[in-house]
Amino acid sequence: MLDAFQRPIHDLRISVTDRCNFRCVYCMPKHVFGPNYPFLKRSQLLTYEEIEQVARVFVRLGVRKLRLTGGEPLVRNDIESLIEKLASIDGVQDVSLTTNGSLLTRKKAEKLYSAGLRRITVSLDSIDGETFQSMNGVDFAPEPVLEAIDTAADVGLTPLKINMVVKRGVNDNAVLSAARRFRGTGHILRFIEYMDVGNSNAWRENEVISAAEIRDIIGREFPIEPVTPDYHGEVAQRWRYTDGEGELGIIASVSQPFCGSCTRARLSADGSLYTCLFATKGHDLRSLLREGISEEGLFERVKSIWSARSDRYSELRATQVVEIPKIEMSYIGG
Numbered sequence: 001m002l003d004a005f006q007r008p009i010h011d012l013r014i015s016v017t018d019r020c021n022f023r024c025v026y027c028m029p030k031h032v033f034g035p036n037y038p039f040l041k042r043s044q045l046l047t048y049e050e051i052e053q054v055a056r057v058f059v060r061l062g063v064r065k066l067r068l069t070g071g072e073p074l075v076r077n078d079i080e081s082l083i084e085k086l087a088s089i090d091g092v093q094d095v096s097l098t099t100n101g102s103l104l105t106r107k108k109a110e111k112l113y114s115a116g117l118r119r120i121t122v123s124l125d126s127i128d129g130e131t132f133q134s135m136n137g138v139d140f141a142p143e144p145v146l147e148a149i150d151t152a153a154d155v156g157l158t159p160l161k162i163n164m165v166v167k168r169g170v171n172d173n174a175v176l177s178a179a180r181r182f183r184g185t186g187h188i189l190r191f192i193e194y195m196d197v198g199n200s201n202a203w204r205e206n207e208v209i210s211a212a213e214i215r216d217i218i219g220r221e222f223p224i225e226p227v228t229p230d231y232h233g234e235v236a237q238r239w240r241y242t243d244g245e246g247e248l249g250i251i252a253s254v255s256q257p258f259c260g261s262c263t264r265a266r267l268s269a270d271g272s273l274y275t276c277l278f279a280t281k282g283h284d285l286r287s288l289l290r291e292g293i294s295e296e297g298l299f300e301r302v303k304s305i306w307s308a309r310s311d312r313y314s315e316l317r318a319t320q321v322v323e324i325p326k327i328e329m330s331y332i333g334g
């Protein structure tokens, strides 16, 4: 099944909650996501059974990879039971999860692994306490996250990826220390260009540290060379240290958009389907589910949505000013 630009559908990112225990400045700044913020109510969230129903349909349409995200997926109760359901769907090759790591104890990591999770991405914007604490907005220290990374790798969630969003003047001075910390560990550190998602982060283009700048910063201390991508549609540019100490990734969504090979759909926590991170409108699947739509009916609905897909926001943004009302990343799923 192809969209209007001949792109297949391969990945589904599932946001299981719009809530989070962090208030990262680039995602859920605390002056916007304060105590009175209207988060979704429990009854508005898809149940795990509903998520499974939707996932089955996507797998029939070609999806092979499922990723749980949010918000913070580990704040939702018993997430391992959802992982178990998803991992047992015929045709699913990979179930993974993106987390801030703050709730990833050894017990939790073991439960996730037993449920069928095999890969995990932990976000960590600096190993320096002061920088990290000011970026996550809740004064959370990096040490427990570093510990969670070791624990996750220890229980078998490898190769483990670490996401670091780089914002000029905020944590660009933490790029090298992170590279030093993670090279040679087998974990893949991925630098992400700061994106203009949502309406809350007051994004300005000059705050983006581009992929080229990141390569320069790393190159000052460690020679690196490009690695051929594993598959078409891989979002991270892969690099390796020439001394054999491992790989790193750079996600250049702003400076080198990759809409042409974007094979991702997103399911929001309340069951709307978004065909782009920057889509202004979702397609409400929850109402269809709660009205009792058949699997075949849902299959046809999703197929027609994907076939009509013509999103390529990041490519347009690279050449023109695009003014659209956007959806928050914590809601749509990062």
Ligand code: SAM
Residues within 6 Å of the ligand: 020, 026, 027, 069, 070, 071, 072, 073, 098, 099, 100, 121, 122, 123, 163, 164, 165, 192, 193, 194, 195, 196, 197, 201, 329, 330, 333, 334
């Ligand atoms: N709470 C989990 C976490 O932080 O890993 C999962 C959800 S979070 C929205 C998913 C990823 O999106 C994180 O790695 C986060 O750093 C990234 N992200 C959030 N806002 C971003 C932005 N404005 N630009 C680039 N990446 C962003």
Ligand code: SF4
Residues within 6 Å of the ligand: 020, 021, 022, 023, 024, 027, 028, 070, 071, 072, 100, 123, 330
């Ligand atoms: Fe929470 Fe993740 Fe957003 Fe940070 S990036 S506020 S941890 S959802």
Ligand code: SF4
Residues within 6 Å of the ligand: 257, 258, 259, 260, 262, 263, 264, 275, 276, 277, 278, 311, 312, 313, 314, 315
């Ligand atoms: Fe995909 Fe939309 Fe991002 Fe382009 S802007 S890569 S279409 S999610």
